[in-house]
Amino acid sequence: xxxxxxxxxxxxxxxxxxxxxxxxTRRLVEDRLAACGQQIAAIRSIYRWExxxxxxxxxxxxxxxxxxxxxxxxxxxxxxxxxxxPCVFALPIxxxxxxxxxxxxxxxxx
Numbered sequence: 001x002x003x004x005x006x007x008x009x010x011x012x013x014x015x016x017x018x019x020x021x022x023x024x025t026r027r028l029v030e031d032r033l034a035a036c037g038q039q040i041a042a043i044r045s046i047y048r049w050e051x052x053x054x055x056x057x058x059x060x061x062x063x064x065x066x067x068x069x070x071x072x073x074x075x076x077x078x079x080x081x082x083x084x085x086p087c088v089f090a091l092p093i094x095x096x097x098x099x100x101x102x103x104x105x106x107x108x109x110x
Contacts, residue, residue, distance in 0.1 A: 007067040008096075008104050013077060014045065014087040018059035024080060025061050033073055034063040035107035064104045067092075 011034070016022040018041040025037035039061040046055045065073065070090045077086045093101075 002010045006105060008064065008093050008101055009067045009090045010090065011063040011065055011068065011070060011073055011090045012060060012095060013063065013073075013081075014043070014058045014060045015081065015083070016056065016058055017041070017082070018108040020082065021059045021061055023059075025063065028063065028076065030074065032074070032107065033069050036066040037061045037063045066105065066108045066110075069108060 013021065013024070015024070022039060023035070025039060028034045029037060030085070039059060041059050043058050043060045044055065045058045046053065048054070063073070069088065074088050078103045081088075
């Protein structure tokens with residue numbers, strides 16, 4: 001996948017602790033790795049881990065950022081996230097309000 005500096009995406013990250021996730025999101029925004037993060041404080045995750053099915057409360061954030069910054073966001077999550085294998089994935093943005101796309105690009109590192 002080519003990652004030009006003007007492509008944006010939405011990066012989803014989940015965590016057990018909503019306050020930890022809010023702080024992590026704030027650090028990413030402060031460091032210009034994301035223009036914003038829209039957090040849902042309470043989701044329910046049902047998943048298989050180490051052979052058992054779990055049903056746990058989590059929080060979820062959707063970050064708006066440049067596609068080119070995703071590897072750095074993944075690296076930060078790997079380094080700072082409490083999970084052994086944090087959920088971090090990027091979804092493509094196919095189209096949007098041009099003014100909002102411009103704002104995301106202006107508020108993130110080139």
